[in-house]
Amino acid sequence: MQLNRPFATVTPTLDGDVLAVLASTDATFTISQVQRLLATGSGEGIRKVLTRLVAQGVVLHDRVGRTNTYRLNTEHLAAEPIMALSQLNSTFLRRLEKHLHGWRTTLRYAAVFGSAATGRMKLDSDIDLLLVRAADTDDDGDDAWEERVTELARLVTAWTGNDASVVEYTEDELRAAAAAGEPLLRDVSKQGLTVAGTRSWFNAQLRPTARRS
Structure with missing residues (x-):
């Protein structure tokens, strides 16, 4: 869709x-x-x-x-x-937020980006999702995380008919990518739709370490 x-x-x-x-x-x-x-x-x-x-x-x-x-x-x-x-877009975002809320402390930040965020989707467009895994959590480890990501991708496709394209970072990987000038992160910062965590936290990770609180 x-x-x-x-x-x-x-x-x-x-x-x-x-x-x-x-x-x-x-x-x-x-x-x-x-x-x-x-x-x-x-x-x-x-x-x-x-x-x-x-x-x-x-x-x-x-x-x-x-x-x-x-x-x-x-x-x-x-x-x-x-x-x-007429409200399918906002319904999708609310459903996504509700599902990700169940991940609790495992997830530090999540956003929809790309054409699904900018309103330029084509029928066969992927729905792009950025996930930032929290550094210190009480989850069951990598296997539990991968299961959550796999289920998320399945749900997005079930809800919309579109494939989900998930980009994952740990907090440390996010900061390293930001320091390297990863353009995808700038796109998320400018046009992404936050569905877990806060945009202010995400933007703070993109600044040089000396200026980051």
Whole structure:
């Protein structure tokens, strides 16, 4: 799936993209506003989609002067599943956070990065995850850690249909990679979505030792 195009999981048509816009807020939209937000689809194509959705009662149409406006009908029977679909990205992140919380002191930091974090996913994109293993933990050792990582990758694929690409560091390895100027870590710092630990801790590990608290 594409986390940035949640409706594509059930329909590849322009209808899903238009619904994603309308479900993102309580505001009303003109056709040109929808078109600017989508950056795909013609004005005529969007108009036809909105006409179909109005006929289904899912979208409410109003006219202000000469301008046609549209908004999602939140009282419609289909509104709840539509809004749930529109929030698949945040649902994925919450589910990931909840699962990683169960790792307790084993995990120092985790983040989603790459196209899943920047909103540029393609259908076959991997979901990139960075994990930093805590230095001192009471876990059962390397085997237990590897089992957790394997299960995490399985769950990500089960939830999304996409392969998980997991990058692992210990705390010492993270600092060594940061000192060597590993570009992946800069990408995580700038665009990553934290799902365990704190971004402030992670960013602190990327600074020179003399400045790190």
